[in-house]
Each structure stands twice: as structure tokens, then as C-alpha cells.
Amino acid sequence: MTSRTFCDKISRSKPGPGDGGNTGSWRVLRPVINLEACIPAKRNKKACFHCWLYCPDSVVSKTIPPVINYAYCKGCGICAEECPADAISMVDEATHTVEEK
Amino acid sequence: MHIIESGNVAAATGVKLARAQVIAAYPITPQTPLTEKLSEFVESGELKAEYIPVESEHSAMAVCIAASSAGTRAFTATSANGLLYMAEQLHWAVGARLPIVMCVANRGIGAPWTVWNDQQDSMSQRDVGWIQIYANDHQQIIDSVIKAFRLAQTVSIPVMVCYDGYILSHTYMPFDQPDQTKVDAFLPPFTSKHFLDPENPGNFNTVTLPDVRPDLEGTLAPGYMEIRHNLHEDLRASIETFVEIDRDFEREFGRGGCPLIEKYQCDDADYIAVCIGSLSYHLRDVIDTMRQRDVKVGVMGVQMYRPFPDKAVAEALVGKKCAIVFEKALSYGNQGTLYADIKSALYTHETKPYVHNYILGLGGREIKTQQLLDALTESCTSPEMIEDTPRWIGLKL
Numbered sequence: 001m002t003s004r005t006f007c008d009k010i011s012r013s014k015p016g017p018g019d020g021g022n023t024g025s026w027r028v029l030r031p032v033i034n035l036e037a038c039i040p041a042k043r044n045k046k047a048c049f050h051c052w053l054y055c056p057d058s059v060v061s062k063t064i065p066p067v068i069n070y071a072y073c074k075g076c077g078i079c080a081e082e083c084p085a086d087a088i089s090m091v092d093e094a095t096h097t098v099e100e101k
Numbered sequence: 102m103h104i105i106e107s108g109n110v111a112a113a114t115g116v117k118l119a120r121a122q123v124i125a126a127y128p129i130t131p132q133t134p135l136t137e138k139l140s141e142f143v144e145s146g147e148l149k150a151e152y153i154p155v156e157s158e159h160s161a162m163a164v165c166i167a168a169s170s171a172g173t174r175a176f177t178a179t180s181a182n183g184l185l186y187m188a189e190q191l192h193w194a195v196g197a198r199l200p201i202v203m204c205v206a207n208r209g210i211g212a213p214w215t216v217w218n219d220q221q222d223s224m225s226q227r228d229v230g231w232i233q234i235y236a237n238d239h240q241q242i243i244d245s246v247i248k249a250f251r252l253a254q255t256v257s258i259p260v261m262v263c264y265d266g267y268i269l270s271h272t273y274m275p276f277d278q279p280d281q282t283k284v285d286a287f288l289p290p291f292t293s294k295h296f297l298d299p300e301n302p303g304n305f306n307t308v309t310l311p312d313v314r315p316d317l318e319g320t321l322a323p324g325y326m327e328i329r330h331n332l333h334e335d336l337r338a339s340i341e342t343f344v345e346i347d348r349d350f351e352r353e354f355g356r357g358g359c360p361l362i363e364k365y366q367c368d369d370a371d372y373i374a375v376c377i378g379s380l381s382y383h384l385r386d387v388i389d390t391m392r393q394r395d396v397k398v399g400v401m402g403v404q405m406y407r408p409f410p411d412k413a414v415a416e417a418l419v420g421k422k423c424a425i426v427f428e429k430a431l432s433y434g435n436q437g438t439l440y441a442d443i444k445s446a447l448y449t450h451e452t453k454p455y456v457h458n459y460i461l462g463l464g465g466r467e468i469k470t471q472q473l474l475d476a477l478t479e480s481c482t483s484p485e486m487i488e489d490t491p492r493w494i495g496l497k498l
Contacts, residue, residue, distance in 0.1 A: 004335070004338045004342075006255065006256045006257050006258075006294075006335050006338070007198045007256070007257035007294050007295070007331075007335065008331055009323040009327050009328050009330075009331035010197070010198050010295055010305070010306075010323075010328060010331075011304075011305060011306045011307065011309050011322075011323075011328055012295055012303050012304065012305055013303060013304045013307070013316050013317065013322060014302075014303060014304070014316065014317050014318065015302055015303065015304050016317045019304055019307065019316070019317055021310065021314075
């Protein structure tokens with residue numbers, strides 16, 4: 001039989017933050033967590049983590065408090081939508097940058 | 102076991118013997134009896150498969166893509182506008198390297214609306230990257246379906262098995278139905294090289310950037326061009342692989358031996374008629390008549406159209422006086438697609454035959470034996486007099 005190894009190159013990668021490049025630069029709205037409302041932060045318990053669970057880019061850590069990796073967060077807003085405590089607000093990137101200055 | 106059945110049932114029986122696991126199809130004339138037969142097989146328990154009815158051909162191929170991504174043996178079938186409706190998904194299936202098998206009962210494309218046979222539907226999809234095999238009779242349909250599954254899973258490229266609508270799909274013919282145990286030996290269960298595995302999660306076919314770049318582990322991942330180049334090279338290598346698979350099939354079942362081109366009276370011929378599909382068997386009658394008149398003519402049916410077996414084609418035609426290409430499709434505004442491919446295969450050879458192009462049978466227009474005889478006689482009598490442009494047979498202007 002032909003010795004060729006078929007299908008040697010396909011688009012396949014391990015899931016994880018940054019697989020699609022530095023997608024943080026795509027962001028228009030930045031999710032900001034209010035730690036006074038965030039359930040795991042407020043109770044100091046490993047609980048809830050809806051933001052971690054629903055993030056399609058796996059850029060939210062399952063830690064107390066949850067931390068968003070802004071290098072890869074595209075700002076889709078799913079975490080803010082899913083947060084049962086309404087602890088995440090989507091802030092305009094431009095406004096945020098001005099405030100930082 | 103020999104049975105007498107329609108071409109569509111021959112195809113369905115091949116799918117059953119191949120133990121397809123997921124079937125998703127939308128009925129369209131003249132493919133409909135094939136999907137009906139498959140749903141009967143599934144309903145009666147003769148075929149242990151998931152039959153997923155869908156609302157369109159686009160969805161049919163989408164289901165096959167999903168099923169094949171999960172590592173199962175997936176099958177669908179269509180015709181004409183249905184094939185075109187799934188065109189976007191056809192590209193996805195092959196880009197994702199999924200071993201799907203699909204039957205196409207060839208039919209003309211609307212507008213104007215037609216349900217009759219020509220080959221414009223699958224011909225218009227020849228550059229997608231799917232492997233295309235054309236069957237000439239019912240035996241070739243059932244055998245090709247079984248071989249197609251083996252080929253698809255060997256090279257990780259989807260395969261279309263095409264056969265003429267009505268002329269083959271709806272006519273009845275005796276053919277041998279291979280034994281299930283033999284088919285099982287020829288076509289063992291397989292594991293895809295890449296499939297959705299919860300134990301080993303992965304991203305498939307996400308946005309691939311123009312250039313190569315390291316993945317998360319620092320390994321250089323192929324870019325779009327590398328992946329596409331690999332598909333092309335694998336397609337070229339599939340020609341030899343199909344020859345090997347056909348050889349295995351012949352050893353097991355005692356049939357086969359002409360996987361790329363099928364020649365009839367070609368060895369001593371000066372003139373060779375070339376075509377795709379059932380027309381090549383129709384032409385055999387004409388060849389026999391002309392042979393009685395001492396015209397050294399033969400006919401060559403192209404069985405595998407993509408990847409194009411250019412070497413086998415050139416080998417069969419170089420040294421002949423003339424190749425006469427009969428086609429039920431064309432690249433509108435240019436010429437017959439097969440005609441262009443035949444000329445391209447001959448270009449680098451020093452001694453080339455004249456190549457003529459006849460377009461016929463579009464939208465089911467009857468192809469009369471006398472018309473074929475007249476065209477071939479004219480081409481054989483004065484091959485140098487005929488222009489390099491398609492001539493239409495049976496056109497009533």
C-alpha cells in the first residue's frame with residue numbers, strides 16, 4: 001500500500017486562552033467585576049463561577065476572586081449576562097482608558 | 102446473490118452493506134428512492150443506523166459533518182439543485198477532512214426547471230476537493246459505494262459516487278449483491294484520525310491565520326495554505342490508493358480492475374471516444390457498429406474524475422489519431438469540462454491526438470445511437486477539419 005500518511009495537516013489545537021491570537025485587542029466593552037457583589041469574593045467560598053463556566057474563551061479563572069485575562073477577553077459580555085449577582089458590568093473600553101489616565 | 106433492482110436500490114444496498122452509522126438526507130428527484138430505501142432499512146432494523154430527516158440539503162450535509170466529526174460513518178445523497186444547496190457545506194466537509202460518502206444521481210440544473218439527466222450538477226462541484234467517482238451501471242454503483250467508504254476513511258477525504266439520473270437511478274438491472282461477511286472484511290470498522298473526543302478535547306477548524314504560528318504548546322501549527330496544500334497532495338496520492346483499493350476489491354469479489362478509466366476496444370484503436378457515466382456503455386454499441394465497418398475506434402469511460410487520473414488518460418490517448426469527448430455538461434462560456442481536462446493531460450506530450458468536443462443530452466435530451474454514429478464518423482473521417490470548440494448534438498435551432 002501507499003506509504004503516505006494521509007491527513008497530516010489539519011486545523012486542530014488544544015483549547016485554551018490565546019489559541020486565536022491576542023484577541024483582547026478586539027474588545028470594545030470590558031467586563032469589570034464588582035467584588036462587593038461577586039458571590040465567591042463576598043462569601044470567600046468556591047461557589048457560583050458562572051463567569052468561568054460560560055466564558056467561551058476560557059479567560060476567567062476559577063479563583064477567589066475570579067480574574068479575567070484581558071489579553072484574550074474579546075468582551076463578548078456573556079459573563080455579565082450570566083452572572084446571577086449582576087456583579088459584572090460592561091464598561092466602554094474608551095471610557096476605561098480615559099479613567100486609567 | 103444476484104438481484105434485479107434499480108440503480109438507487111443498488112446504491113442503498115451498498116450503503117447498508119457498508120454499515121453506514123448516520124444517514125441524513127433530503128429527498129430530491131431522481132435520488133428520492135435511494136433515501137426511501139435507506140429509511141426502510143433503518144426502520145426495519147436491517148441497517149443499524151441513525152436516520153436523521155432534515156429540512157434541506159444544507160442541513161443534510163451539516164448533519165453528516167457533525168456525525169463524521171464524531172467519528173462515525175456518515176452518508177447522504179442528493180441531485181442537482183440539492184447538491185448546489187449544500188455547496189457551502191461540501192467545502193467545509195472536505196476542508197475538515199471528513200470521510201463522508203455521498204451519492205449524486207445526476208440531473209440537470211434549473212433554471213429552466215428540469216428533473217431529467219445531465220451531469221452539470223456534480224461537474225459544477227468538481228473543484229471543491231471531494232473525490233468524484235462515476236458509475237456506469239448498477240454493479241458499478243453498489244461496488245463503488247463500498248469502495249468509496251474504504252477510500253474515504255483511508256485518505257480522510259469525502260467521496261461522491263455519481264450515476265446518471267433515470268438512465269441508471271430508475272432502471273432495473275441484474276447485479277451481484279456482495280456477501281455481508283466479505284464486505285465486513287473489506288471494510289472494517291474504523292477510527293478517524295481526528296474526531297471529537299471528550300477524553301482529548303480540541304478545537305477544529307477555528308480561524309486559521311494567513312501565516313503559520315505557534316500553538317499554545319509552542320509547536321508551529323500549519324496555516325491555511327499548508328492545510329490546503331496537504332489536501333491537494335493527499336488528493337493526488339488518492340489516485341494510487343484507489344487503484345490499490347480496487348485491487349483488494351477485485352481479489353475479494355472478483356470484479357473491478359478499471360478504477361480510473363474503463364477502456365473498450367481501445368488497444369488497437371486509432372480513434373477513441375471519451376465520456377463519463379452510462380454514456381460510455383451506450384457508445385459501445387456504436388463502437389461495435391463502426392468496427393464492423395473497419396473503423397478502428399474504441400471508447401474510454403472516465404471513472405475517477407477528481408482527482409483527475411491525467412497519467413492514465415494520457416497513456417490511453419497518446420499515439421492515437423483523435424480523441425472525441427462527449428459530455429453532458431460544460432463550463433459555460435468556455436468548453437466541456439472533461440474536454441479541457443483531457444487536453445490539459447495531453448499538453449506536455451509531443452505527439453498529441455486531435456481532440457474534439459461534443460455536448461449532448463442536456464436536461465435529458467434523448468441521445469440517439471445514430472447521432473453518436475454520425476458524430477464519431479465525422480470525427481474519424483476528417484479529424485483535422487474540426488474546430489477546437491464544442492459542437493452540440495441534437496440541437497434544434
